[in-house]
Amino acid sequence: MKFNPTKNRVLIKPILNEQKTESGIILPGQENNYSDFALVEAIGCDVKSVKVGDKVVYNDNGKKISDNGESYIILDEEDILATVL
DSSP states (O other): OOOOOOTTEEEEEEEEOOOBOTTOOBOTTOOOOEEEEEEEEEEOTTOOSOOTTOEEEEOSOSEEEEETTEEEEEEEGGGEEEEOO
16 A cells, blocks of 8 residues: 655654574564664655655654554654654
8 A cells, every 4th residue: 555644744664673682683573662763655745854765763643554564653744853864
């Protein structure tokens, strides 16, 4: 499914923290542990501060949605705190 946020809203995909051992083995079966970072997937027509593909830090104030097993959040542009350079 394709999403097209309206006005000043942004669709982001949270980045999952990987649980690793000290030797670097990724542990399966860990509960979803999302970091404070996300990738911008789509933006509304009034969004000026970010673009699709940006990595951002965000407040978790948006609407959580799921599509085909993937988690997304739709939030207002002002809930994006920073872009990661």
